[in-house]
Amino acid sequence: MIDFRTAFFIKSAPSTKELTDDFGAEIAFAGRSNAGKSTVLNALVGQKSLARTSRTPGRTQLINLFGLGDETRRFVDLPGYGYAKVPEAMRRRWGDALAAYFAERRSLAGVVVIMDIRHPLKETDQQMIEYALGRALPILCLLNKSDKLSQNEVSKAVFALKREPSLAAVQWLPFSGLRGVGVPQARAILSEWLATGIECPPELELELGLEPEQEEPPSPDATDVKPQACASD
Known part of the structure; x- marks a missing residue:
């Protein structure tokens, strides 16, 4: 299982076009502005302030990327949605950008939608689920x-x-970022998702300081062994 405690901040991107290169595997985290997304992320990585709650909910439209050990495995913290005071034009623009992200990002390995259990499955939550489906x-x-x-x-x-019926493919997990409820189960699920990914190009491995995978030497094949001459009587 991945050690989520190794999480570190990579960058903040003002748009989906300015994310890291599309390699490895990443998990997108989405949720309404009051669902407690930052608290959930911090609970998953066992850190108190890796993900920070915005002082201007719904208006700080930055995508925050966090690496897990290195940059080949990532959490992508999408901007909170559903904040009533966000201008309609901004809401539409981000809706289009997120639709493109979900459709085109090859390294996207799964989606976590965070909801307040007391008010679950709002229209915007359903939209995120539909993108993933x-x-x-x-x-x-x-x-x-x-x-x-x-x-x-x-x-x-x-x-x-x-x-x-339309949500049969969705996994539901009661969670409490403050109490740690559901953290072990969520980590196990996300570790499975991150086990797959898009191969990192060799030149990018060098740029990121990653150790390239070493090919194992081929094992001797019985078919390659030359037959011994049999002694004649």
Whole structure:
């Protein structure tokens, strides 16, 4: 399993066109501005302030990239959505950019949608899920703030979501970034997703300071062994 505690900040990109090169494997994190996305990310990587909550929710439209050990495995923190005060033109522009990102990013290995378990599956959440389904990407919905509900209420909420026929491919996991609920299960799922990826070009490996994979020497093949001459009587 990947050691998520090795996470580090790579860069902030003002648009999807300014992300890192499209190699390796990355997981996109999406969620409404009040769903607790930063808290979830920090809980997953075991750090207190790797992902920071914006003081201007919905208006800071930056994509934050975090490496896991190195830059070949990444978390992509997408801007929070659903903030009512965001101008309509900005909302449309980012909607188009995200649609292109989901459609074209080859290294995208899966999508995590973070929701407040008390108010799940808003229209914008469904849009993120549809983007992922359009690429047949795995989807994990983290139902954050589950500590705000009783265990019975959590079970009812998860059961209701699992009954949606159109969301049969979605994995649902009760989560609490503050209490650590669901962290081990989420890490196990994401580690599986990150096990696959787009091969990094050799020239980019050198630029990033990565160790190129060494080819193992071929093992002797029995068919290559020359037959011994048999002694005649």
